[in-house]
Structures are given as C-alpha cells and as structure tokens.
Amino acid sequence: MKNLRKMNGVKMKTSFTRNECIRIYLEHHPEVFTDDFMEELADRFLNCNTIRNTFKTIYPAILTNDIIPNVDIMP
DSSP states (O other): OOEEEEETTEEEEEOOOHHHHHHHHHHHOGGGOOHHHHHHHHHHHSSHHHHHHHHHHHHHHHHTTSSSSSOOOOO
C-alpha cells in the first residue's frame, strides 16, 4: 500500500504497515506516555501468562540458535 505521508512538514512517498505508523506517531508525540498509559501497558503485556506464551513461541528458535547464536542448552 503506497501512501503519501506527511511528517514534520516533509512529504514522503512510502509504504508503512499499521505497526510502523503507530511507532512513528509515538516517537513524535512523547506526551502520549503518561503514567496511566504506561501502567496500562505494564498490566497488559508484562504479566506472567503473556511472557510465558511468548517464550513458548520463540523457544524452538532459541534451541536452533536462530535468535541467539552460540547458545549451549545444558540438560
């Protein structure tokens, strides 16, 4: 999807995914990071279940040294 984006007065013709658009918005609007917002993010994404599920997803890649090279798994 090619869009004409305007950032800081400069027009750029490029394609961004939805996550990239959100990241760029947050980088240019630091006032968004209020204490309440950061607390909501921590409650939502830093709980044990979310971390455990993420680790289960990436564990096979860790074993095959795709994510972290030169890792020795000791039994």
